[in-house]
Amino acid sequence: MTVSPDTDADADLRLDGNAAAGVLDQLFAFEITAAVATCNGCGHETAVGALDVYDQQMGAVLRCPGCDQMMLVATKLRGVIRLDMRGVRVLQVPVLG
Ligand SMILES: [Zn+2]
Numbered sequence: 001m002t003v004s005p006d007t008d009a010d011a012d013l014r015l016d017g018n019a020a021a022g023v024l025d026q027l028f029a030f031e032i033t034a035a036v037a038t039c040n041g042c043g044h045e046t047a048v049g050a051l052d053v054y055d056q057q058m059g060a061v062l063r064c065p066g067c068d069q070m071m072l073v074a075t076k077l078r079g080v081i082r083l084d085m086r087g088v089r090v091l092q093v094p095v096l097g
Contacts, residue, residue: 017051020060023074027081038090041069
């Protein structure tokens with residue numbers, strides 16, 4: 001899945017990471033949008049809910065708002081959710097309680 005958000009049309013399609021909450025909530029038992037992800041490309045730390053989301057046809061592609069690198073790709077196909085996190089260096093999950 002390749003997305004090149006270089007045009008104004010792409011910017012019109014861009015949502016924030018909260019738009020991916022539906023598919024990610026099925027995978028994680030914690031509030032994933034509150035987790036902080038460190039970009040493997042530029043080191044920028046961002047709440048997952050603040051990442052840029054470009055495609056939701058089969059899941060979600062979440063990109064770094066700092067350098068535009070693809071950080072998370074969540075796809076849902078034939079009853080399976082697949083998460084590619086190779087663009088995330090570290091994922092910090094808040095501990096509740
Ligand atoms: Zn980055």
